[in-house]
Amino acid sequence: MPPQAGQARNELLDWYQSIPPITKAIFTLSIVTTVAPALGLVSPFQLILNWNAITKLQLWRLISSFFLHKLDLGFAMNLYFAYRQSLQLENEVFAGRTADYLYFLLVTSIMQLAAARYLDLYVLSDGLMMTLTYLWSRHYRDVPMTFMFGIRFKAQYLPWVLVGYSYLTPGGSVVGSLVGIAAAHIYYYLTTTYPSQGGRRYLSTPAFLQRLFPQTTARGGFTAGGGFQMWPGNQQQQQQQQPQRTNVFGGHSWGRGQRLGT
Template sequence: MPPQQPPARNEIVEWFQSIPPITKALTTLSIVATAISGLGLIQPSSLILYWPAIKSKLQLWRLVSCFFFNKFGIGFAFNVYFLYRNSLQLETEIFRGQPADYIFFHLFSSGLQLAAASVFDMYVLSDGLLLSIAYLWAQHNRDTPVTFMFGIQFKALYLPWAMIATDLLMTGSLPRASIAGMISSHIYYYLTTIYPNQGGQRFLQTPQFLKRLFPATVARGGTGGVRAGFGQTQEQPRGGGMFGRHSWGSGQRLGT
């Protein structure tokens, strides 16, 4: 018999399968939610955070879809790219082997953003999701150099503030969702890292049911978080680029 030919490789499929599960879910939901509304398969108004519909009609999916709905355009493409890049680094570095902790971060920060949305009448929280991820990444990579927009370089510590300032300048309105995302992420970071590292008690703990549902694949280390050095800056020698409104990320250029 002639030797069998190996099956043809599909690099796109292999890349998608290699993405860690939480980052894969966040990226996929962002693409799907935006695509089905942009293609007219579903009304965009059915995806936004509209409390009367949630309370009276029990349209509970709005509590989730509001974090992933966006508008088609070049800004959306950058959003998806940087959402993927930042979340990938969090999941594979800061929360490496601890999926329950990473899921709890999103549940906690999203809960705070929903509470803020009920007070300040916010309907779309996709910018808040981006800022919460970017802020936590920046705190753990405070001294990493990033390049912003037209070659302006600064430490990653200032990245969330630059993102908010850019949004403010380009839209002319206060980016409330972005601010809510950053504040919610800071509260999480303070309760799980800053305060415990100062000798205080860690009041915020990942629930046991999440740990049972999403068991750890790497043993814990240190006392401040998911592994040794969780509360310390991890410098990454990576550069980056910013490309207009919402083209935010962990300081990496497209194609790197």
């Protein structure tokens, strides 16, 4: 007997409910903020970063500008790309530490908003995706990647490959992406690189976030190769894992697709 439609819907719902909270929020907000203007439910100009409007208490723009995309095939590819990377970050790098992952996003978002004020950026979705990409590439720097036409490189070069691809795409803009990379680099340096060299840790998750999202002992997560593995919680041990060869979309053979806004 073929599976009933109700069973398919339940499987989809089970999958959605299984997504960890921060990744679920990124995934959901990206879809809602992008699809709503495409359906004419709201004007995209009501969602972009407009500082004059923000001073008039249209504060939602501080959030919606990070999730607004052009609805096309490139959006679907980028959404899957962000989902895969955020899922690994939340399940592995920040395993059991939801507050720390949220703090990473808050800190890097504030940096991007400050830069956008002076660079006249109105949509920060490219920057958000690049913060995820950069941090992911630092923790999985030795993962072998395959890009368009079979170009192979290590994951540590992924952000720059994507920036180069955007630059070569007609009408592409890399300013937002570079701002996202810079924000993630500052966060990584202050929380990982500098403290490992004996320096002070200048960024620590505030107590109120830790109370909202208490740390758990969970260390499980999906590996870069797509399986399930229990991680020991040490970042260096995570980097020493040898996952299977993958491409920038997690095992499929297509390229990254058109950059958003082109």
